[in-house]
Amino acid sequence: MEVSLHAQEDSTTTHATSLVKRLRMAIMTGELAPGSKLRLDALREKLGLTISRSPLREALSRLGAEGLVLIEDNRGYRVTPVSQENLQEIAKLRVHSESLALREAIAKGDQAWLDGVCQAETTLREIKRSDQATAGRQEAWEHAHRDFHLKLLEGCDMPLLLNHCNTLHDLNDRYRRMFLARNPFDRDVNGEHAAIVAATRERNADLACALLAQHIQRTTQNICRSLTAQSLSAPG
Known part of the structure; x- marks a missing residue:
């Protein structure tokens, strides 16, 4: 069971790393507009993803650390506004x-x-x-x-x-x-x-x-x- 859990964690991390690149580019080019809400299901559909929400959450958290995404308590995620x-x-x-x-x-x-x-x-x-x-x-x-x-x-x-x-x-x-x-x-x-x-x-x-x-x-x-x-x- 422990090996299986580690494998699952590695898979989530790998997917998240790939997603970070795709989402970062979408934000930097304005494809994901400044200030827009980032709803997980809508993002999965937009990006044509068939994976679970976990890698997407991890990717958005990483982009939050970079300052490109705002993480709002109980309200989800949002592209950082421009000003x-x-x-x-x-x-x-x-x-x-x-x-x-x-x-x-x-x-x-x-x-x-x-x-x-x-x-x-x-x-x-x-x-x-x-x-x-x-x-x-x-x-x-x-x-x-x-x-x-x-x-x-x-x-x-x-x-x-x-x-x-x-x-x-x-x-x-x-x-x-x-x-x-x-x-x-x-x-x-x-x-x-x-x-x-x-x-x-x-x-x-x-x-x-x-x-x-x-x-x-x-x-x-x-x-x-x-x-x-x-x-x-x-x-x-």
Whole structure:
């Protein structure tokens, strides 16, 4: 009986891990709208699931820990609403956390890390991105963009800090993805990335961190303007 119970727990965990990825993407792209209720049976139908509720509950609990889902006592689950206040908090935390990680990476990172950063920036730059891009190409850009930002910090060799930065990046990405779906691309983001990389290669931590902070803050300001203009904030 004990073996059977362990097998059941392992199966639940495996299903939950897969569900976390699917649900996270649905939330980040707005397929599951900000502030919307997440009813288990409705989610199972939407995702075409034939599994029990247990893996779904576990997946939603994990997303709750990431800040993408609200867990309400006796009322179930809800997608975390969007707001300027929430976005600005995320941005401030990103600036502080990523600046610390980048400063540590510049101090400790080896040549292999620097080469990886340069390669990630090149890969990102070579993917054409616009508001007219196909879904596949847009998703390729999103993947490369995330990889670049996280690769930039990896040299810090601080797993807890990196995990924190990853979570904040995902929270910020939800806003940026919704913003990009409704607005033309009018920034030289490639130039901003290249400037950050150049300062990083020169081991100029002050300049690299300042450029990274400006990059994050510029995106935040643009999204805040979009939130105001288009009333994207869902009721809390």
